[in-house]
Amino acid sequence: MxxxxxxxxxxxxxxxxxxxxxxxxxxxxxxxxxxxxxxxxxxxxxxxxxxxxxxxxxxxxxxxxxxxxxRGVAFAQYAYPCIAGGVKKHFRDNGWSLRVARRTQELHLQTSHAIPALTQLLGRHPTVTDLAAHLHLSEVDAREGVQGGLAYSTRSLNSPVGDSENTEPGLLIGGLDERIESVPDRLLLGVHMAVLPRREQDVLRLRFSADLSQNEIAKRLGISQMQVSRLLARSIDQLRIAMLPH
Structure with a gap:
């Protein structure tokens, strides 16, 4: 081709x-x-x-x-959501695969269009909170819009996406994953991790590479266990949004 x-x-x-x-x-x-x-x-x-x-x-x-x-954003980080959004538009032009509420479709269109612009503006992938503030939505609606992209496929949430058996859409949303390895495409994951704040990178490295507990990380970094928990939740939330096809 x-x-x-x-x-x-x-x-x-x-x-x-x-x-x-x-x-x-x-x-x-x-x-x-x-x-x-x-x-x-x-x-x-x-x-x-x-x-x-x-x-x-x-x-x-x-x-x-x-x-x-x-803008200081890596090209791969900027281009990925643009490309995925274009492919999704191709599907959108041919109709949704599932019966999805029009409100969810509208929310998904809003969040999909906002992500590339916010990535350039912020120098990182936007969080659900960023999207909600930018679009004047509640965080619940913003998250629904991001996750609404799963409705482009009639596959089960247990069906793998791509070549790996560990890239199920269901692993990319919902509760906190026990292992960050469940997020697909490790190369792009590294790109997205590189733009996280240094403290969040340290917490992720100590949790998933060094396999330390939250209490051990708190002692190592001189912060509270609650702060560690919040940093983990926020950084993984950002990575999930970055790695989902927008």
Whole structure:
């Protein structure tokens, strides 16, 4: 499959560091595997995989055109929700797979559109709280909008997404996961973790790499166990939102 022509793409709306069309082309080429992974994660839902990959590549080109490196956000972090959102729009244009309340559909559209813009603005993926404040919604509605994307598939929440057996949608939402390894695509997870505040990175590392208890982490960092619990909940919530197809 040929890469969509960059020469016919919309005019650039990016910062001075993007410089030339060749540099933009290099950025696109280096992220084709990521776009392909996003497309494959939506496979098996009644749409031809080649069509999904084509949509993902077109969204990659558009993301490169709009990307502003001056914001300090990694391109992969910015492009991922843009690509996933474009693929979801492809499904949306062909109808929802499940009978979903119109309110949920509307909330999902709002949150999906807000995530890329807020990512650029904040320099990190927005939390449910960020989305709620930006869209003037309750946190319950914001979370419903984010999770409403699961309705694009008629699969069970126990059906794996992508190639791994440990990427069930049900593992990506709801209660606190015992192991962060249940979140799909470890490469992108590393990108998203890198933009978390240093304290939250430390708490995640001590909890899931060093396998320390919350009390042990609290003693190591000189904070309370309650603070550790809140930091874990907040950081994992951010990672869940970042890794869900928006």
């Amino acid at each position: 040929s890469l969509p022509s960059v020469a016919t793409s919309p005019p650039l709306h990016c910062g001075p560091d993007m410089g030339s069309a060749q540099r933009r082309q290099d950025l696109i080429a280096s992220h084709i595997p990521m776009a392909t992974r996003v497309a494959r994660s939506f496979g098996g839902r009644g749409e031809d995989l080649d069509d999904l990959i084509q949509v993902a590549l077109l969204e990659l080109v558009k993301a490169a055109s709009k990307f502003d490196p001056a």
